[in-house]
Amino acid sequence: MQLAVDDDGGLARQLAALLELGRRARxxxxxxxxxxxxxxxxxxxxxxxxxxxxxxxxGIETLSGLVQPEVNAPxxxxxxxxxxxxxxxxxxxxSNVGFEAFTAADLPDELAREWAEWWPTHALWLPLAPNxxxxxxxxxxxxxxxxxxxxxxxxxxxxxxxxxxxxxxxxPWSESELTLLREWCATWQHxxxxxxDSRRSGMWPFGRKKPGEPSARRWNTRxxxxxxxxxxxxxxVFPVHLSVLAxxxxxxxxxxxxxxxxxxxxxxxxxxxxxVVSKGQPLFGFDEALIQSRIEVAAQSLATAETEYRxxxxxALTDARSKPQLxxxxxxxxxxxxxxxxxREQLGRARVLAPEGGVALFDDPAEWIGKPVTVGERILxxxxxSDVEVEAWLPIADAIDLPAGAPVRLYLNASPxxxxxxxxxxxxxxxxxxxxxxxxxxxxxxxxxxxxxxxxLKGTAKLQGAWVPAIYWALRRPLATLRSxxxx
Numbered sequence: 201m202q203l204a205v206d207d208d209g210g211l212a213r214q215l216a217a218l219l220e221l222g223r224r225a226r227x228x229x230x231x232x233x234x235x236x237x238x239x240x241x242x243x244x245x246x247x248x249x250x251x252x253x254x255x256x257x258x259g260i261e262t263l264s265g266l267v268q269p270e271v272n273a274p275x276x277x278x279x280x281x282x283x284x285x286x287x288x289x290x291x292x293x294x295s296n297v298g299f300e301a302f303t304a305a306d307l308p309d310e311l312a313r314e315w316a317e318w319w320p321t322h323a324l325w326l327p328l329a330p331n332x333x334x335x336x337x338x339x340x341x342x343x344x345x346x347x348x349x350x351x352x353x354x355x356x357x358x359x360x361x362x363x364x365x366x367x368x369x370x371x372p373w374s375e376s377e378l379t380l381l382r383e384w385c386a387t388w389q390h391x392x393x394x395x396x397d398s399r400r401s402g403m404w405p406f407g408r409k410k411p412g413e414p415s416a417r418r419w420n421t422r423x424x425x426x427x428x429x430x431x432x433x434x435x436x437v438f439p440v441h442l443s444v445l446a447x448x449x450x451x452x453x454x455x456x457x458x459x460x461x462x463x464x465x466x467x468x469x470x471x472x473x474x475x476v477v478s479k480g481q482p483l484f485g486f487d488e489a490l491i492q493s494r495i496e497v498a499a500q501s502l503a504t505a506e507t508e509y510r511x512x513x514x515x516a517l518t519d520a521r522s523k524p525q526l527x528x529x530x531x532x533x534x535x536x537x538x539x540x541x542x543x544r545e546q547l548g549r550a551r552v553l554a555p556e557g558g559v560a561l562f563d564d565p566a567e568w569i570g571k572p573v574t575v576g577e578r579i580l581x582x583x584x585x586s587d588v589e590v591e592a593w594l595p596i597a598d599a600i601d602l603p604a605g606a607p608v609r610l611y612l613n614a615s616p617x618x619x620x621x622x623x624x625x626x627x628x629x630x631x632x633x634x635x636x637x638x639x640x641x642x643x644x645x646x647x648x649x650x651x652x653x654x655x656x657l658k659g660t661a662k663l664q665g666a667w668v669p670a671i672y673w674a675l676r677r678p679l680a681t682l683r684s685x686x687x688x
């Protein structure tokens with residue numbers, strides 16, 4: 201069937217309208233939007249007064265000019281009965297125009313009596329979604345205006361429409377209008393099918409079966425979903441090690457701590473950080489000027505006491521009253537001598553020597569020189585090169601049950617591909633405050649074998665606990681956060 205061309209360019213406008221409707225159908229985001237587009241915007245192709253979208257399952261779904269039709273209204277009930285009658289009489293695949301355009305004379309008396317109350321003279325039936333089925337036992341015959349029976353499709357090609365578009369107006373329908381409307385309906389059906397397929401693709405497979413979908417394919421889809429669900433359940437209960445991460449570093453296991461032997465000011469350092477020292481090697485010294493001056497004062501006091509003692513001894517030879525003072529002067533001399541010996545010992549302790557051999561671990565010497573220190577303040581540590589272990593700080597939120605000997609792996613920032621393996625030695629019972637203000641538990645772990653990494657290297661320690669299901673490993677922190685936040 202060809203389209204008629206008029207002098208005013210009507211064909212061009214109609215084709216442009218058909219393209220515009222197709223574009224709107226492709227852009228529609230929901231079936232409701234597509235149904236509204238069909239009953240209202242088809243007016244761009246052919247003028248009409250009323251339109252309705254009928255379906256065998258729901259009756260009247262959409263009416264022109266209304267957002268939501270009232271299905272129990274008399275008009276909707278009449279349209280529902282009309283659609284049921286026409287679906288039995290008109291083959292969806294028929295190309296006969298007589299099976300699409302009809303009037304009240306083509307209907308049974310019970311439907312024709314109410315035609316004038318609801319509709320104008322001419323109407324159009326456009327099937328949309330056919331389902332091939334066996335022909336009914338008795339097919340109602342349409343009547344032509346002359347009263348003669350209309351042609352009925354044969355039993356071999358009978359079709360029953362499950363949805364159709366109904367249009368009504370005062371003028372008859374031309375062949376060019378029917379051609380455009382058929383093309384528009386085909387475009388609309390394709391858009392609706394594409395939209396429904398895209399929505400069904402994300403649904404659980406036990407939903408409604410798609411029309412024409414083979415049972416084998418549907419069973420394969422169900423089986424795939426079942427296999428995926430079983431695999432997910434299996435993975436969720438698969439046992440894994442409950443592990444946590446904590447900042448860690450390599451520290452000496454049994455370092456020798458060198459502390460300040462006296463109150464004073466550090467004057468000089470004889471070693472540098474990380475320098476290997478031997479036993480008895482000078483490490484650092486205090487300012488000796490103050491001690492030296494105090495030694496001189498003490499020595500002078502001792503000499504004065506001794507001179508006074510000698511004078512009193514000579515007087516005691518001639519004066520018996522001077523003899524009792526000799527005991528006092530003797531005690532004074534011993535006191536002055538003890539002070540001098542103590543100061544000389546302090547002078548010797550001002551030069552600090554290494555008690556053991558190893559690596560000197562301390563900060564920049566410039567930070568210590570000129571700094572006053574008190575007795576017992578730690579200055580540096582000396583550790584043997586092979587005396588190394590792992591120290592980690594376990595946050596309170598990650599404090600899981602870690603038995604002695606639990607595996608610990610330290611991934612150093614300087615060498616992430618060569619982790620250091622160790623075994624848990626102890627986990628502190630009390631959390632201490634860290635420099636960043638947080639609280640954490642101290643963890644110490646003994647190395648499984650010697651390492652070439654030096655003391656002081658930092659990284660991330662992975663501590664492994666007991667075996668737990670994978671779902672618990674994944675949800676432990678979210679559940680703990682939920683309980684602490686919501687108080688469940």
